[in-house]
Amino acid sequence: MQPIDRRSFLLCAASAGMVGSIRCRAVSPAAWPAAASPDDSRYRKEALFYQKLPNRRIKCKLCPRECIVGDKERGYCGVRENRGGTYYTLVHSRVCAAHIDPIEKKPLFHYLPGTLAFSVATAGCNVDCKFCQNWDISQSRPEQVPANYLPPQTIAALAAQNRCPTIAYTYSEPAVFSEFLMDTADAGHQAGIRSVAISNGYLQDEALRTAYAKMDAVKIDLKAFSQAFYRDVVGGELKPVLDSLVTLRKMNKWTEIVYLVVPTLNDGDQEFRSLAGWIRTNLGGEVPLHFTQFHPDYLLRNLPITPVSTLERAKAIAEGEGLHYVYIGNVPGHPGQHTYCPRCRKVLVARTGFEVRQMLIQKGGCPFCGQRIPGVWHS
Amino acid sequence: MRKGHLENRREFLTGCLAGAAALACGDGLLQAEALRPQPREAKSKLVVARDALLRGSGTGVDPARALALLDRAMQTLCAESEPVGCWRKIVRPGQRVAIKVNALGGRGLSSNVQVVDAICERLQSAGVRAQDIVIFDRDTAEMEHTGFRIRAGGNQVQCFGTDRVGYEDTLSRFGSVGSRVSKILTRQCDVLINVPVLKDHDGAGITAALKNMYGVIHNPNKCHPNGCNPYAADVNMLAEIRSRARLHICDATTACYEGGPGFKPQFAWHENALLVSADPVALDHTGWQMIERKRAEKGLSTLEAEGRTPRYIATAADAAHRLGTNDPRRMILSEVRVA
Numbered sequence: 134m135q136p137i138d139r140r141s142f143l144l145c146a147a148s149a150g151m152v153g154s155i156r157c158r159a160v161s162p163a164a165w166p167a168a169a170s171p172d173d174s175r176y177r178k179e180a181l182f183y184q185k186l187p188n189r190r191i192k193c194k195l196c197p198r199e200c201i202v203g204d205k206e207r208g209y210c211g212v213r214e215n216r217g218g219t220y221y222t223l224v225h226s227r228v229c230a231a232h233i234d235p236i237e238k239k240p241l242f243h244y245l246p247g248t249l250a251f252s253v254a255t256a257g258c259n260v261d262c263k264f265c266q267n268w269d270i271s272q273s274r275p276e277q278v279p280a281n282y283l284p285p286q287t288i289a290a291l292a293a294q295n296r297c298p299t300i301a302y303t304y305s306e307p308a309v310f311s312e313f314l315m316d317t318a319d320a321g322h323q324a325g326i327r328s329v330a331i332s333n334g335y336l337q338d339e340a341l342r343t344a345y346a347k348m349d350a351v352k353i354d355l356k357a358f359s360q361a362f363y364r365d366v367v368g369g370e371l372k373p374v375l376d377s378l379v380t381l382r383k384m385n386k387w388t389e390i391v392y393l394v395v396p397t398l399n400d401g402d403q404e405f406r407s408l409a410g411w412i413r414t415n416l417g418g419e420v421p422l423h424f425t426q427f428h429p430d431y432l433l434r435n436l437p438i439t440p441v442s443t444l445e446r447a448k449a450i451a452e453g454e455g456l457h458y459v460y461i462g463n464v465p466g467h468p469g470q471h472t473y474c475p476r477c478r479k480v481l482v483a484r485t486g487f488e489v490r491q492m493l494i495q496k497g498g499c500p501f502c503g504q505r506i507p508g509v510w511h512s
Numbered sequence: 513m514r515k516g517h518l519e520n521r522r523e524f525l526t527g528c529l530a531g532a533a534a535l536a537c538g539d540g541l542l543q544a545e546a547l548r549p550q551p552r553e554a555k556s557k558l559v560v561a562r563d564a565l566l567r568g569s570g571t572g573v574d575p576a577r578a579l580a581l582l583d584r585a586m587q588t589l590c591a592e593s594e595p596v597g598c599w600r601k602i603v604r605p606g607q608r609v610a611i612k613v614n615a616l617g618g619r620g621l622s623s624n625v626q627v628v629d630a631i632c633e634r635l636q637s638a639g640v641r642a643q644d645i646v647i648f649d650r651d652t653a654e655m656e657h658t659g660f661r662i663r664a665g666g667n668q669v670q671c672f673g674t675d676r677v678g679y680e681d682t683l684s685r686f687g688s689v690g691s692r693v694s695k696i697l698t699r700q701c702d703v704l705i706n707v708p709v710l711k712d713h714d715g716a717g718i719t720a721a722l723k724n725m726y727g728v729i730h731n732p733n734k735c736h737p738n739g740c741n742p743y744a745a746d747v748n749m750l751a752e753i754r755s756r757a758r759l760h761i762c763d764a765t766t767a768c769y770e771g772g773p774g775f776k777p778q779f780a781w782h783e784n785a786l787l788v789s790a791d792p793v794a795l796d797h798t799g800w801q802m803i804e805r806k807r808a809e810k811g812l813s814t815l816e817a818e819g820r821t822p823r824y825i826a827t828a829a830d831a832a833h834r835l836g837t838n839d840p841r842r843m844i845l846s847e848v849r850v851a
Contacts, residue, residue: 190714201715203773203774206773209737276651277730
């Protein structure tokens with residue numbers, strides 16, 4: 134990273150502060166309906182993606198974990214419960230977080246740059262990443278987290294009211310609230326609002342094809358490129374996530390990949406090289422890949438923040454392997470946040486933090502050399 | 513500052529002092545046994561007390577016989593001639609006692625209200641004030657559905673779920689587990705008495721004393737992979753639990769040998785028994801064998817044959833945990849009957 138002078142630093146800091154204070158705002162309490170009643174029946178709907186078994190047991194078919202859940206028990210995600218042999222989601226319209234974020238915060242860099250996303254989450258997650266930044270909601274059961282009743286039509290209306298062209302399902306793992314996600318995406322599309330999922334990609338094929346078919350873009354957190362990391366740090370598996378990426382590609386769904394670089398655990402040159410090679414071979418060189426900076430949190434507090442030099446090394450390796458759009462994330466002001474034309478190398482989208490300072494892409498192409506730039510752009 | 517972690521020296525020292533205070537406040541024999549690593553020659557005492565007439569002529573447990581059964585079990589465990597003498601080894605006047613029940617199985621297969629009432633009665637006779645006793649599980653509605661009368665405030669035994677007060681913001685950690693612990697345990701309790709139910713469990717193999725502590729943490733769903741191993745052992749190692757757990761009274765008045773942990777009447781049987789010990793590992797091992805015997809009697813295969821061996825019991829006994837023993841040669845098992 135190039136050193137910057139004091140003036141540039143203050144300019145960047147002020148920009149980042151404005152982004153934080155103005156654009157990442159919580160929805161006003163006045164916009165929320167009355168607080169939820171203790172009765173959770175309105176959040177409860179029969180789940181999709183499960184199979185009934187003898188003795189009132191079920192097998193969940195949402196994610197590759199395939200939890201076999203006895204009566205009155207819940208799956209690993211903590212938000213789907215077997216009641217008398219019928220499996221229910223407990224989080225339909227049970228929104229525990231709602232914010233208006235820049236789409237760059239997701240991050241989605243090749244999707245309507247500079248726009249806002251009405252971002253919602255419920256409790257629950259189907260993995261248990263030791264570095265989770267949102268563990269207080271993702272690793273909780275729905276009844277342990279304050280939530281409000283926000284049905285799909287209300288979310289679509291709030292998104293429109295707040296001039297958000299997109300609803301983002303984010304913060305926790307949207308796969309675990311697939312039913313709510315699908316209904317909300319339908320309500321959004323009826324109101325002209327798009328939907329994006331910010332997901333770990335740890336889903337079964339049918340669930341992925343059904344739920345994410347309703348998405349206009351997907352961001353997948355590829356946590357590492359080793360099964361050992363997935364087993365020890367994530368509590369999941371690598372292969373199903375890779376399969377999901379290939380499936381999304383076949384579905385022609387706009388997809389970006391985030392790779393959180395955790396010092397000493399997934400930051401080896403060979404891992405970066407293998408990752409980039411796999412992406413180029415299986416998804417193509419035009420898939421954006423974001424190397425983001427780790428910050429200590431949750432159960433992984435003994436490791437330092439990722440050095441910027443490591444992120445830069447990862448970016449260089451991935452570009453060397455033939456990926457055209459490799460970004461550095463969580464480092465405000467870094468030139469690795471910009472989108473460059475892969476042919477003429479001019480800056481096409483300039484970003485500071487989550488703020489888009491310059492957007493030059495026209496009709497999906499570079500205005501200087503005409504190179505096509507893949508993504509979902511403003512019509 | 514983000515919640516959930518010891519951020520500074522002051523919090524660290526406060527935590528150390530709290531832990532030391534929890535250790536210092538209990539001087540009972542059983543607590544000392546439960547807290548200290550067991551010397552190799554030490555043996556764990558375990559009592560299985562039965563009463564064939566526990567239900568009298570009806571289907572419900574008779575309160576007077578439940579009290580007599582509890583007394584018989586405790587007097588055998590503590591080698592005391594009077595019930596009050598037993599309980600004075602467990603608690604001291606002025607201490608606050610939390611009774612962790614299991615209300616997951618509804619009225620058919622939960623901690624028996626009459627047994628819990630008997631425990632409360634004896635705690636009070638040992639000098640614990642009614643309002644210093646709290647009966648709890650994770651969810652108030654589940655407890656009410658099971659038959660517990662919900663009570664909060666006043667000079668009476670308290671009875672409600674963690675959903676009423678929540679979980680600590682800070683994470684407690686041991687091994688594979690990182691969890692927030694019930695505030696009932698951390699803020700209203702010096703002594704924990706565990707009252708699980710003896711049940712088959714489709715994931716863990718069986719559930720009794722060790723696994724009942726899942727109802728004290730906020731994320732039990734994250735602790736079920738791999739047959740709950742090592743999670744069930746690790747949960748019991750959390751400082752808030754281990755420093756308070758004093759006695760385990762497993763309710764086997766009604767137990768189940770298949771199809772658990774939910775209640776399925778076709779797989780339940782009336783054992784009319786209590787298993788009592790300060791050693792949760794010995795208790796779980798013994799309960800497991802009882803379930804295996806019933807399964808054999810019913811013509812079912814062993815849990816091992818079904819790939820459901822409760823391996824977390826052995827883990828709880830290993831050198832990293834030392835929560836008790838799973839070696840029958842190191843148990844003193846007394847089986848007694850109420851006449």
